[in-house]
Amino acid sequence: MTEILQLVIYGLVLGSIISLGAIGVSLIFGILRFAHFAHGDLMTLGAYFALVFYGTLELPMPVAFVVALALTAGVAVLLDKLLYRQLRRSSPVILLIASVGVALMVRSVIQMVWGTSNVVYDQGITMPYVVWGLRIKPDWLVILGGVAVLVTAVHIFLQHTTMGKAMRATADNMDLARISGIDTERVVMWTWILGAALAAAAGIFLGMDTRLHPVMGWRMLLPVFAAAILGGIGRPYGAIVGGLIIGFAQEFSTLVLPPSYKTAVAFAIMVIMLVVRPTGLFRGRS
């Protein structure tokens, strides 16, 4: 029983990190209709930005966190203006390939600047709390709390602000949004800001939970895509549920499979979903 509960906790932490990434992938797909392959590397970039401000400049983590989110969002907006925007009139496949290129580029820059070895935010080992025989790392509480705050913020943004509603409207029907007077280029910009900031947060939380490495985000891309597809691509709320399911599935698979198969589990779920129910659990767009 304790073992199962422990896995639930692992799954919750991993799943909520995946959810943050998947919300962004889902939003970007909803608006721009392409799978953003550089999303994992935006996660990595965010994690390293936080390292600069927390580790090197020794600012408090909350400050480093906010600055890293802002910088990552800035990079995404810049990438959109310089590259994706120019390709928006061509087919989604072109955009997808361009984003693979961006992914490689971002990773190379990270490797050049910060090297290829593992780094951690905090040296030394913090002792986990032990509650009813369950090990709970203090960082996990920070992560779960942070994800809860961010998801609530996204919800309020999408449901109660004009830009949030315009974003949902644009995802529904871009032509009709433009006809209604919505400046869809501004919507696109806010989509990148939101998606990239959430990716950065996911990267930082992942770095807190494990360690920083130039391919940390790239390795998360598959579970993140699996979560977005599971939730119905283009549906940010589905992506949250999808992320949690993938997180649990990956952790529970360790009961029967070696841990190195975790990613394969996400991949298998993604393929099964694409074959059986490509619109996702909650009727997303195809």
Add this chain to the structure above:
Amino acid sequence: MSLLQVSELRGGYGSGADILGGVSFRVDPAEIVVMIGPNGAGKSTAMKAVFGLMQVRGGRLTYKDQDITGLPPHRVVRHGICYVPQEHNVFPTLTVHENLQMGAFLRKDSPAREMERVYELFPPLKEKRRQEAGTLSGGQRQMVAMGRALMLDPGLLLLDEPTAGLSPKFMGMIFERIQEINALGIGILMVEQNAKQALGMCHRGYVLAQGHNRLEDTGANLLANREVAEMFLGG
């Protein structure tokens, strides 16, 4: 002064062939103008041209004497023209209320007055205001679409087949509302398949065929025209 003046409009989609080969029409203030024509004549394309949704390759569009040729959609709206497309004309995952709010996106002030007016014109929408537009019936969706387009208090409303696929009951109701909207001083340009009713209620009408003007006259004269009778009124 005309409200909308379209002269010698030529163009198509992307780099494809010209769909419109030089079409001209106008809408005067507070007029109802109807456009009829066979399937594929280019009626919807002509409306999209006004809204910058197709490639204009020749001709000129003015609204209240201001040049709007080739402006992108979100700039055309600013002039006070609102458009209800033939298909996909609501935001399906937004509630009725949110659909109307999106219609008022450009307003700096509160759209409460317009919102009230739309709910008065279309009472069923008030009960369904919290419901997703995609779950409504065809007639109710058309009301949402027209309501959305009224939120900016436009000077000109473009309606592309507002009664397509509706039951006779809803059809009559939509035609009545269009006349009420027009009575508020809003000019209407409408494409319609139900030529008889549409020509019966309009001030002037145009017949389009194969991307060209075919006929132009008052609604009454077009109804009496033999060619129109044969083509659109079932002989």
